[in-house]
Amino acid sequence: MTLEFLVASAIAILVAGGIYLALRGRTFQVVLGLTLLSYAINLFLFxxxxxxxxxxxLWSADATEHADPLPxxxxxxxxxxxxxxxALTIxxxxxxxxxxxxDQVDGDRDDAA
Incomplete structure (x- = not known):
């Protein structure tokens, strides 16, 4: 149960950080946030x-069970x-x-402060 909690916590932290960075005003932070979200999705799929x-x-004659290769x-x-x-987003x-x-997302230079 501890391992499941650690994996769920890691996914939650990655999602929270990704959403926070994706909602920022600068383009690099948005790209970094989208990358964190993709890492969270990969960890969730695993x-x-x-x-x-x-x-x-893979299947072998001496093994009774095998791992699922789909994830x-x-x-x-x-x-x-x-x-x-x-790469395309960058x-x-x-x-x-x-x-x-x-480098503002909306392209407005006055919001730099």
């Missing part, structure tokens, strides 16, 4: 997959998609900074 220790990942495949796919979306925020001269 947690709901009921990962077990000392079971083979691992989902997380691997999510990591690849997150990497691509983070490029778009850099382009927005170069066009507007401000």
């Amino acid at each position: 947690a709901i997959g009921r990962l077990v220790v000392d079971r083979p990942p 691992q495949a989902l997380v691997l796919t999510a990591i690849v998609i997150t990497f691509g979306m983070t 490029i778009l925020s850099l382009r927005s900074y170069l066009e507007s001269g401000s």
Whole structure:
């Protein structure tokens, strides 16, 4: 029960930090918040997959049970998609900074203080 509490707490902290940073006014903080949310989702997918220790990942003749490969495949796919979306978001925020001269999400220079 302690391990479940630790995993749930880690997911909650990542979600809270991700939401807090995603609602900030600067683009880097928004990108960092979205990345934290994606880490929380990956950890959540692992947690709901009921990962077990000392079971083979594939079927073998001498093993009676095997690990479920679906959560691992989902997380691997999510990591690849997150990497691509983070790269795209960074490029778009850099382009927005170069066009507007401000790193504010709304593009307003007066809100820098």
